[in-house]
Amino acid sequence: MHSDNGNTLSKNGISTTQISSSELKEFADLLEKISGIHLSDSKHYLIGIRLRKILDEFGFKSTKELTNQLGNPTKGHLKELVLDAMTTNETFWFRDGHPYDYFERQLLPQLLGSKIGKARIWSAACSSGQEPYSLAMLISEAYDKNSALTSKPIEIVASDISKQVIDQCKKGSYDKSEVERGLSDQRLNRYFDQISDSEWVVKEELKKFINFKIVNLVDSLTGLGKFDVVFCRNVLIYFSPELKREILKKIHTQLVKGGILILGASEGLSSTEDLFEMVQFESGIVYRAIC
Template sequence: MPNKTLADQEYKMFSDFLEQQCGIVLGQNKQYLVKSRLAPLMSQFGVETLSELVNRTLKAHERELRATVVDAMTTNETLWFRDTYPFDLLKNRLLPEFAAEGKKSVKIWSAASSSGQEPYSIAMTVDEYNSQNPGTKSVKASIVGTDISNSMLEHCKSAKYDSLAIARGLSTERKSKYFQDCGNGLLQVKDNIRRAITFRHLNLLDNYTLLGKFDIIFCRNVLIYFSPEVKSRIIGQFAKSLNPKGYLFLGASESMTGLSDDFDMVRCNPGIIYRKKT
């Protein structure tokens, strides 16, 4: 019978490893999370105990195992149009604002794409805005989706979702308009939406310079996993990655208080967005 327990010292060493690799802070008493995420990998890598899996992960030469473990620990559940208001603000406030300024093209970054729902929701929102505002008010969007998980990026690129994933936050109207049946019980995002997005691998602890400059950054429900020092560093890099007066979306439970002086908080009804100071 496989042993899925982990000694306190092993958990501490693994927690330190995970924070060093990708900034995620597990904190105390999250052994259950490590067990649920890593136990499925035991048979894949031919180990009998969770302890052995963790100890092998800590060895520098175990590159494939390390990558798979980090992948498993950083994969998050998500849904379409999460929290609703960021996409309403994008369609009803930000895109009209850019259009009024004569900006015909905007660049948007989804900084933690997970399985793709956020960047595809952004692309659908832009399409809906343009359908309602043809001609001079329309805005072309170039969207970049990044994630640390290679398996999630492959899922994003395939743009195929089962009925359970489709049911999480997607209206019947959007399902009909933006998806096509591709067999085997799966629906695929239509080509016109997929073409708006480029997916790339990125660790938020790394440098973002090569991504270029953006008008809007979505980084929602991600910073909660990082220490205050890492949060501050990431937000500082976001500020450098934004054009003047660019916008940053954080998660509904996330705050920039005490982390950065680079942004003005803009209170909306509902929700909050952050605008880069000029």
């Protein structure tokens, strides 16, 4: 919570950073402009909590001073640090279950059976990498069942706005608490090397399926090329309704005709129904590009 006297408190009442309401709004507006992340007034207390380390590290006397520096094109590293601080990277293996079931039972056989050339999948806003690595496991297991399918190449492009997160994804290193969230012992032993009592690293045979990239969904996406399937889950909830529509339009442009979009359980088409048709399956809904 915050007040006009500039005293910002975390939820537990501990004072964090002195930020006025006007500074909070100015920073939040800039954050939305450069990343698309929309923080409502009720979430402004997060700014003081998450930025305190950066303010102290760079010696900024106010959030306004930080905001002014973010507008400087030479301050790319500062921008990366701010985006890392303000984004939430919380996920787990095979999250929600149903989209992976649909991918394994419906989409993957189609891609391996009828696709001409390389099939391409995009894991947008991939966070710490559990989503693309989970998809890669399913592809690897399909190849294990039928070695002839290895002649059908599949590429996963996994992207996030955070350089720090993408660097972590490329390393593929996870601690004990992370590998215990949604990952079976069988898959842990099959796809990871245990480095220590508290660290597991994804094997190279799984990494080969994935091309990690830094991508801001607010920017142009045309350089990514066309995709057969796009997973864009649990990220649109952070954007304004107008920006959601713009991003969905851009994703539609990157899908091949008939390509499949998979959103999070609480996300919808945001007035882009003319671009997608709903496809219902036993446990959920996906969307097919129609034009």
